[in-house]
Amino acid sequence: MNWTWFHKLGSPKWFYQWASNWGGRCVYLGLMLLVIGIVWGLAFAPADYQQGNSFRIIYIHVPVAVLAQSCYLGMGIAGFVALVWQMKLAPVFIKSVAPVGAVMAFIALVSGAIWGKPTWGTWWVWDARLTSVLVLFLLYMGVIAIQNALDDQVFADKAVAVVSLVGVINLPIIKYSVEWWNTLHQPATFKLTEKPSMPMEMWLPLLFSALGLYLFAAGLAMWRMQSEVLKRERKANWVKKEVMSHGV
Amino acid sequence: MHPVRKKRMTIIAVILTVFAAATGLVMYALSQNINLFYSPTQIAAGEAPQNVTIRAGGMVVDNSVERKKDSLDVAFMVTDYQHTVRIEYSGILPDLFREGQGIVAQGKLDGRGVLIASEVLAKHDEEYMPPEVTDALEKAKAQ
Numbered sequence: 001m002n003w004t005w006f007h008k009l010g011s012p013k014w015f016y017q018w019a020s021n022w023g024g025r026c027v028y029l030g031l032m033l034l035v036i037g038i039v040w041g042l043a044f045a046p047a048d049y050q051q052g053n054s055f056r057i058i059y060i061h062v063p064v065a066v067l068a069q070s071c072y073l074g075m076g077i078a079g080f081v082a083l084v085w086q087m088k089l090a091p092v093f094i095k096s097v098a099p100v101g102a103v104m105a106f107i108a109l110v111s112g113a114i115w116g117k118p119t120w121g122t123w124w125v126w127d128a129r130l131t132s133v134l135v136l137f138l139l140y141m142g143v144i145a146i147q148n149a150l151d152d153q154v155f156a157d158k159a160v161a162v163v164s165l166v167g168v169i170n171l172p173i174i175k176y177s178v179e180w181w182n183t184l185h186q187p188a189t190f191k192l193t194e195k196p197s198m199p200m201e202m203w204l205p206l207l208f209s210a211l212g213l214y215l216f217a218a219g220l221a222m223w224r225m226q227s228e229v230l231k232r233e234r235k236a237n238w239v240k241k242e243v244m245s246h247g248v
Numbered sequence: 249m250h251p252v253r254k255k256r257m258t259i260i261a262v263i264l265t266v267f268a269a270a271t272g273l274v275m276y277a278l279s280q281n282i283n284l285f286y287s288p289t290q291i292a293a294g295e296a297p298q299n300v301t302i303r304a305g306g307m308v309v310d311n312s313v314e315r316k317k318d319s320l321d322v323a324f325m326v327t328d329y330q331h332t333v334r335i336e337y338s339g340i341l342p343d344l345f346r347e348g349q350g351i352v353a354q355g356k357l358d359g360r361g362v363l364i365a366s367e368v369l370a371k372h373d374e375e376y377m378p379p380e381v382t383d384a385l386e387k388a389k390a391q
Contacts (some may be wrong), residue, residue, distance in 0.1 A: 046378030046379070046380070047378065047379065048376045048377065048378070048379075049377045049378065049379040049381070049382040050344060050372060050377075051344065051372065051376075055376060058376070080260065083256060083260055084253050084256045084257050084260065085253065118342075118343060119342070119343070119344055119370060119372055120342060120344075120369045120370055120371070120372075121341075121342030121343075121344075121367075121368065121369045121370055122367075122369055125284065125352075125369065126284075127284040128282050128283075128284070165260065165264065166263070166264070166267050169264075169267055169268050169271050173271075173275070180279075181279065181282045181283045181284065182283040182284050182285050182287070182305060183284050184284055184352055184369060184371055186371065186372055186373050186374045187373070187374050188374065189374050189376075197374050197375050197376065198375070198376040198377065199377065199378065199381065201378070202376055202378070
């Protein structure tokens, strides 16, 4: 297997230039798909036979909730890479993605509560799914807090990598909580191996908004990583040149 | 692989395994508390305590809902297709409450094995359908 791409990721300079090309494209394409998916879902997709229109919040709730978990999985992998290979970009990734993931987890919790009130009859229950997602949100908060509380950047990066890595244990708990225990929350809508549990005209807008949100978040992460790279590599010659070339 | 990296990887693997095992054991020990509700079978088997606030969950049995005309009192049977439990409740039911729907009720079991509920929540599944599709399905069933 060819590992060049992996070794290239070790170079902040190479990443900076690569992200300059792709960051914007991801953000704008993602936003476009997201808008299409959400407008389609909220205005044109059919209502549910049971829940009526309140089911439409699924077009926000599901993409956000899935992304919140994916962000943390990414951070866990980056934590592993940071601890084993001590690659410069890995802690940059964790630091940049944590706030994005935290916002996603927060929106997932809030949109879930708003959905729960009319359908279940309550804003919140301490069932396994809701609680484990709350734990995910708190893990994000922990990562952000540690990153900001420790002045020594090298030490902070290491601590955050450990928390990210260990917190990954929560992800299978979130995923399987609805199968292992009795919960109020229903099982997953998105299934990787089976066909979706809703007809095409309901499922396609969901796919659009999920893909759009992923792309948008990926682009956002690239932008955030770029500025973090500039900050960390400020003494490198290529950064000086890059900044000068923009007329600063 | 570089021996230093190999060593770090081993350490991480050991830490992760220990953490996962610890979490797993805690979850296993707490599994009775993590379950949001007791099923009718568990209640019939006497697993649920009496006069303590618990939750019971299951499907509302068809034709079992009795409403009082002059109050909000309602009583219905809940089943997991093996055992049934009678639930009595006074209050407003959620929109999704109907016969055949999954519900979770919070309350206390009395001596008769009836759950006197203080809160009734509706469960729904992950199958979403446009109303026309369900109409078509109903019609096909009727024929």
